[in-house]
Amino acid sequence: xxxxxxxxxxxxxxxxxxxxxxxxxxxxxxxxxxxxxxxxxxxxxxxxxxxxxxxxxxxxxxxxxxxxxxxxxxxxxxxxxxxxxxxxxxxxxxxxxxxxxxxxxxxxxxxxxxxxxxxxxxxxxxxxxxxxxxxxxxxxxxxxxxxxxxxxxxxxxxxxxxxxxxxxxxxxxx
Amino acid sequence: xxxxxxxxxxxxxxxxxxxxxxxxxxxxxxxxxxxxxxxxxxxxxxxxxxxxxxxxxxxxxxxxxxxxxxxxxxxxxxxxxxxxxxxxxxxxxxxxxxxxxxxxxxxxxxxxxxxxxxxxxxxxxxxxxxxxxxxxxxxxxxxxxxxxxxxxxxxxxxxxxxxxxxxxxxxxxx
DNA sequence: CCTATCATGTAATCCGTTACATGATTAT
DNA sequence: ATAATCATGTAACGGATTACATGATAGG
Numbered sequence: 413x414x415x416x417x418x419x420x421x422x423x424x425x426x427x428x429x430x431x432x433x434x435x436x437x438x439x440x441x442x443x444x445x446x447x448x449x450x451x452x453x454x455x456x457x458x459x460x461x462x463x464x465x466x467x468x469x470x471x472x473x474x475x476x477x478x479x480x481x482x483x484x485x486x487x488x489x490x491x492x493x494x495x496x497x498x499x500x501x502x503x504x505x506x507x508x509x510x511x512x513x514x515x516x517x518x519x520x521x522x523x524x525x526x527x528x529x530x531x532x533x534x535x536x537x538x539x540x541x542x543x544x545x546x547x548x549x550x551x552x553x554x555x556x557x558x559x560x561x562x563x564x565x566x567x568x569x570x571x572x573x574x575x576x577x578x579x580x581x582x583x584x585x586x
Numbered sequence: 587x588x589x590x591x592x593x594x595x596x597x598x599x600x601x602x603x604x605x606x607x608x609x610x611x612x613x614x615x616x617x618x619x620x621x622x623x624x625x626x627x628x629x630x631x632x633x634x635x636x637x638x639x640x641x642x643x644x645x646x647x648x649x650x651x652x653x654x655x656x657x658x659x660x661x662x663x664x665x666x667x668x669x670x671x672x673x674x675x676x677x678x679x680x681x682x683x684x685x686x687x688x689x690x691x692x693x694x695x696x697x698x699x700x701x702x703x704x705x706x707x708x709x710x711x712x713x714x715x716x717x718x719x720x721x722x723x724x725x726x727x728x729x730x731x732x733x734x735x736x737x738x739x740x741x742x743x744x745x746x747x748x749x750x751x752x753x754x755x756x757x758x759x760x
Numbered sequence: 761c762c763t764a765t766c767a768t769g770t771a772a773t774c775c776g777t778t779a780c781a782t783g784a785t786t787a788t
Numbered sequence: 789a790t791a792a793t794c795a796t797g798t799a800a801c802g803g804a805t806t807a808c809a810t811g812a813t814a815g816g
Contacts, residue, residue, distance in 0.1 A: 419775075420691055427695035438795055448694055451685040455776060460797060462775095481784065483796065500697040504705045506688035508713060511625040514680035516738055517594055520622050520731040521601035523674040531678050539682060557694040560753065564690055567745040575738050593803075612767055629805065634769060636803090656811085657768065766813070775804075785794070 418495070421454050425462050426471065426488065426496045431555075434487035437463060447558055450543070451565055471495055529580035533573060540569035592669070595628050599636050600645065600662065600670045605729075608661035611637060621732055624717070625739055645669055703754035710750060714743035 428443045429435060435443075437460045444454055454462075463486045466472040471492030476484045488496070515532050519525060543566045550559060592600075602617045603609060609617075611634045618628055628636075637660045640646040645666030650658045662670070689706050693699060717740045724733060 420686075420688060421775085423691065423695060436795090437797080441795095448691070451687065452691055453684060455778090456796090457778085457798085458776065481796065496695075500692060500695060504689055504692060504697075504702045506692075508706075508709055509685060509687040510627060511683060511739065511742060512594075512686070513625065513683040513738075514594060515678055516735045517597065517622070517626055518674060518678060518680075520735045521597060521670070521674060522729065522731050523678075525730075525734065528678045532682075535682055555696065556699075557696050560699065561690045561694045564687075564749050565685065567749050568685060568742060571741040571745050575741050579734065595803080610767090611769085615767095630768090631770085631806080632804065639803095762816085764813100764815085766811105768811080769809085771806100771808075773804105773806085775802105777802085778800090780799075781797085783794105783796085785792100787792080788790085 418499075420452065421458055421462050422466060423496065423499055424448055424452065424454060425459070425466060426492055429472070429486055429488050430493065430496060434485060436483045436485050438483070448561075451561060466492065524583075525579050526583040529576045529583060533576040533580050536569050536572040536576060540566065540573055543569060592673075594626065595632055595636050596640060597670065597673055598622055598626065598628060599633070599640060600666055603646070603660055603662050604667065604670060608659060610657045610659050612657070622735075625735060640666065698757075699753050700757040703750045703757060707747060707750040707754050710743055710746040714740065714747055717743060 424444065425440060428440055428448070432439060432443060437456075440463075441456050441459050444459065463472055463474070463484070467474045467486065471489055472486045473489050474484050474486050476482065515528055518528060543562060547559075547562055547566065550562070552559070598618065599614060602614055602622070606613060606617060611630075614637075615630050615633050618633065637646055637648070637658070641648045641660070645663055646660045647663050648658050648660050650656065689702055692702060717736060721733075721736055721740065724736070726733070
């Protein structure tokens, strides 16, 4: 029982390395960008720093190239897999998420809703379209997890579009 | 034009101090807890640290008690108000928010949806009820901003309840 | 009076943001 | 060859998280 405390970023790294069967930080970066990054992004400097920490903790093994690109390839250790499994099976004691929407913050603090709503409506419509395209490309044969979270994303983008478009309507002639 | 770069936390402090007409960090803490903190919380240590920074930057004035509780009372300076106004009037160039829901992360990474969904459905229902109670208490005479953001919160909690309850249904017998 | 909770901060550490830097490929 | 972009990191800084600490006030 070593007491390393792991962050969501840690589990993203562990989980994707499991799915990919190991890989470099750059590989992770790509994998995040097109999947989990849609609802939980990780800056690329962290994608290089975090596997290092996990290696120190014994959850990853690393092989470093000496020549060429000198890249480092990480793989899950048995302990890393155990930790990942334990996290998946643990009771979900996470706190509820917050919206943390900077546009809502401006609105709350008294910004003019008109321009704000117009900009946000467009942006959310685009993201919604992007998610729906991704869903259309999905043939349903892969893991369930990513598919479910995509559904969640679509649902939330839907209400965002409705919220901002209604707000825009109430303010576009005033 | 001094180049202090302000964070969302900064604007929360500035905006609430404007609304409250000045106050101590503890007063801010309470004000955040019952309003903007619902979608953008700030840890209490930051609520003590941030006004200090803003004072250094000349955006707040501070009066420190010498006896008793030795508390510090902050007020907006003219420059602070100008900065707050500029932010409210600026084009909304903020990036879209991310869900960053730890339960979605577990789901994505392969956790069993059943227990997860049951727990989250309950939690979101409670928060939804809490928001709706707050809405019922609102007599509509106050600022629009908080009311609009409350609407946004209700809408998002609604889809969260639907998402997790549907997921729970699909998994509660198997 | 004693204890619990309110009120008010400070400190250590860690993580995220941003910027810097540079070697490898690919395209022209 | 040269330029562009891909790939792979490092470093500095600041803000967030977490823990520690302690003086006031209220309730019993």
